[in-house]
Amino acid sequence: MSNMINSALGVGGAMIFSAGLGSRFKPWTDKHPKGLALVNGKSLLQRNVEYLQRYGIRDVVVNVHHFADQVIEAIKKNNGWGSNIIISDESYEVLETGGGLLKARDLFIPGQKFITCNVDILTDLNLNKLVSFHDQHKPLISFAVTNRKTSRYFLFDQNNRLCGWRNTKTGEEKIVIPQSRLIEKAYSCVVIFEPEIFSLMPFAGKFSLVDVYLYLAANHLILGYDHTGDKFVDVGKPENIEVAESLFP
Numbered sequence: 460m461s462n463m464i465n466s467a468l469g470v471g472g473a474m475i476f477s478a479g480l481g482s483r484f485k486p487w488t489d490k491h492p493k494g495l496a497l498v499n500g501k502s503l504l505q506r507n508v509e510y511l512q513r514y515g516i517r518d519v520v521v522n523v524h525h526f527a528d529q530v531i532e533a534i535k536k537n538n539g540w541g542s543n544i545i546i547s548d549e550s551y552e553v554l555e556t557g558g559g560l561l562k563a564r565d566l567f568i569p570g571q572k573f574i575t576c577n578v579d580i581l582t583d584l585n586l587n588k589l590v591s592f593h594d595q596h597k598p599l600i601s602f603a604v605t606n607r608k609t610s611r612y613f614l615f616d617q618n619n620r621l622c623g624w625r626n627t628k629t630g631e632e633k634i635v636i637p638q639s640r641l642i643e644k645a646y647s648c649v650v651i652f653e654p655e656i657f658s659l660m661p662f663a664g665k666f667s668l669v670d671v672y673l674y675l676a677a678n679h680l681i682l683g684y685d686h687t688g689d690k691f692v693d694v695g696k697p698e699n700i701e702v703a704e705s706l707f708p
Contacts, residue, residue: 508698
């Protein structure tokens, strides 16, 4: 990243995943990108940029694909809402979270940990606490989780180590570290990565971070940080706008 200034957290910037098609968010996404949907007059993208700013993170990569021109125009018009925003252009092909992160690797400071989040997630998770957890335990990856109900869970052992994944709707399950008792937690899409992640990713092109986690979990420490009780809403569906507006003025 150019002109990078380290945040108070010692984090070398962040990335907001904003390239998705937003198929759950129709009809808005028939004519607009999901990241520009409004919650109490502010777009999801602006809210996530300002969320990172609260922790001193002002150097942010934003990937774009669906109505990319609208996202770029909003960022320019608002001067990045006070942050230094660098665009990672996926106009030709949406790469999902894993592929999108890998494509943006040269936009981060070499050798520094960084944060990623999803544009359609709003939370008041305290990033200071997440970073402290990460620095204390020194995993390759730490990601936020809660005890909320969902259909897809990550599975952890008693020490919060990632051991697998389960889809309760389809019955699909991937166990990478067998344990007698696995604890289900729901993914919050706020993640800290050590910079080594880029050399360890086994995939290319279009792929999900979930596949990366499950591939690496057996041989690398990946931890879940439980922030149950914090505000959290997945604004991926239009009906959740009302919930988001009640939680985030």
